[in-house]
Amino acid sequence: MNIKLTELEHRKGEPLPFQLTLDATELKNRHDEIRGISPVEAKGEAVQLGNLYYVKGDLKADVDFVCARCLTPFTHHAKVAFSETFAPEDDPILQEDEDSDILPLEGDEIKLDALLQEDFLLAMPTFPLCEEDCKGLCPSCGVNRNEVACSCKNERIDPRLAGLADLFKDSNK
Secondary structure (H helix, E strand, C coil): CEEEHHHHHHCCCCCEEEEEEECHHHHHHHCCCCCEECCEEEEEEEEEECCEEEEEEEEEEEEEEECCCCCCEEEEEEEEEEEEEEEECCCHHHHHCCCCCEEEECCCEEECHHHHHHHHHHHCCCCCCCCCCCCCECCCCCCECCCCCCCCCCCCCCHHHHHHHHHHHHHCC
8 A cells, every 4th residue: 555645745734634455465475484374454544744644553463383392383363553754865964964763765655565464573572482481391391381381400510610510419418
């Protein structure tokens, strides 16, 4: 979806609401951890204030992941807020501060699809967890430690410090 700058200029500071659906297949293909995704609904508004154009709103979708610790499939109800600022390419504000978050406008439209896809993908976890405190799988027996308590002893001792462990065993007697 594109928003025409002339349409924003005619509104004289009045926000222009918009709604669109992003291509879920393309988003899934661009993120390795996404296993499935519902259509991504975007709702927002665009407004021109002075020489700048502002676009803000929310993206919503249900995203299927596999937990990186316990390998359990789960669905994440994603809600991603976005806010972007644009200025004409020849605007001096773009030349003054190269590190600003103001994006240059190319042509007479604001192209939303690629921008919103990028915002959505950047908000997705690269290490998805089913729960913040997921215990994962036992490295010895492979049981899901969220469901069953395992009695394996997973004490790892650095081989370079193994001699110190023996020293402490003797002092405890």
